[in-house]
Amino acid sequence: MTTSLDLEHLRTLIAIAECGGFSKAAAVRHISQPALSQHVRLLERGLKRKLFERDGRVMRLTHEGERVLAEARRIIGVHDASLHRLEAGRDRTIVVGSTEHSAQQILPEMIRALQAAFPDCSTRFEIGRSTQLAEAVTRGVVDFAFVLDPGGHGAGHLVGRLPLVWYTARGWRRPEPGGTWPLIAFEEPCGLRERALSVLTGEGHRVEVTAQSTTLEGVLAGVRAGLGVALLPSAGGRPSGLAVCGDLPEAGTTHLRMVARRGLPAEVERTALTAGVDFFEQRPHLQLVPARGA
Structure with a gap:
């Protein structure tokens, strides 16, 4: 039997139990x-007992594993409270x-808000x-x-709504009446692609996806090359080298949401949400959603 327990090994045991795998x-x-x-394995070897057993495709804690988990939570709780x-x-x-x-517009606001609240x-x-x-x-990675x-x-x-705008290359010519509209889109799955289609x-209109990419830069490159039109959200400003295509129907807006991991401290979540809402409040041309305190 081991004479000491590694705290990182105990944290791992707790994480497996809380994450379910x-x-x-x-x-x-x-x-x-x-x-x-x-x-x-090192924890089992040191304690000389089996902590997990296979149940079909799932690894479950044994009775001894449950006992060790309870002790691990007590040890980590006391340790972290002392620190x-x-x-x-x-x-x-x-x-x-x-x-x-949204990175270029929103992240600078987020940096300032987080640095001020959590120096x-x-x-x-x-x-x-x-x-x-x-x-x-x-x-829980983000x-x-x-x-x-x-x-x-x-x-x-x-947090708010961003208008969806059709973009083309400057000087791009629309198809002849009855012709096929070439679409530049993100690879599936993509909600914007589905909305555009x-x-x-x-x-x-008849539509053909003539180019697709996993990145925004790839989509923009395809549009700049004159390969077709793209439907993109606008948070202010027009991508360089592109023009707004006014020949296509309005596509409405897309919601911008903030999702937070389970267990994120409430003060961090509130600070982030407030910074996101403030971004929209400072830009009256964007549609607002009363998200503060949601």
Whole structure:
């Protein structure tokens, strides 16, 4: 029997129990799954007891594992409370996610708000597509993220609405009447792509996706090259080298939401939401949603 317990191994055990699995726990702990499994093996070896057993495809805690988990929570609770009383807490990093569409405009506001509210915390940013960021928040890898929700029924706090605008290259010529409209879009799954196709086909236009990309820069490059039109949200300003296409029907707006991971401190969530709402309040041309305090 071991004479001491590794705190990081105990934290891993707690993470597995709270996340419901090894892979999610590895993401939350910011370690690889093999490293996480090694934590469990070393803990089992030191305590000379089996902590997990397989139940079909799922690994479940044994009776002894449940006992160790209870002790682990007590030990970590006392340890972290002592550090807090001694003001010796570990450096804290707030991980913020944002879609490419809103990063340039919203992230500067977020940096200022977080630095003012939490001067002892560092900030790290993750830029990606809305679906990827939402999954990262669910896994606990990202603390909170600003994501697009074209359907308007997603989870999280409504922050505001961004107008959807049709863009083309300067000097681009629209198809002849009855011709096919070439569309530049994000790869599936993508709510904006679905909205663009729905609006165009709903007006009786024939549509062909002539180019697609996983990134905003790729979509913009296709439009600048004159390969077709693209439907994109606007948070102010027009992408360089592009023109607004006024020949196509209005596509409405897309919701901008803030999703936060479970367990995020309330003060961090409030600060982030307030900064997001403030961004819209300072830009009256954007449609607002009364999200403060939501």
